[in-house]
Amino acid sequence: MNYWLVKSEPDKYGWHHFIEQGRAVWDGVRNYQARxxxxxxxxxxxxxxxxxxxxxxxxxxxxxxxxxxxDPTAPEDVRWVAVELEPMMALEKPVTLAHIKAEPLLASISLIKQSRLSVMPIRADEFELILAMGRK
Incomplete structure (x- = not known):
């Protein structure tokens, strides 16, 4: 199993939109590394x-x-792809970027190193630590 982080602007497509839909097509990505x-x-x-x-x-x-x-938003351009996601659970408390940056064990996370990348891999230990930080 692999672990990932995807980014979205909450006003455009936030967690509440995702929960309401129950499933999301993750499309519109136009960065080669994210693709x-x-x-x-x-x-x-x-x-x-x-x-x-x-x-x-x-x-x-x-x-x-x-x-x-x-990618259904680029049907004529085979360079772009989409995946589909389903929500599993909300974190009990958000793990803010400030908290991530303050945690020494997350110093090399892609979120900090490549802050503009919208789809990025994360290591299993980073994933588990963020989940733990999201518990009350």
């Missing part, structure tokens, strides 16, 4: 859902339920 990450996601992989811009932080946990396929 390459989508291409290696597998059904069952775990995903941290991160709110960017406004009150940045990890707010929930999702799982990959469909592996990559042609």
């Amino acid at each position: 390459n990450n989508l291409k290696v996601m597998q059904v069952g992989d775990q995903v941290l859902f991160y709110h960017s811009i406004t009150n940045p932080g990890v707010v929930g946990l999702a799982t990959i339920v469909r592996e990559f396929y042609q």
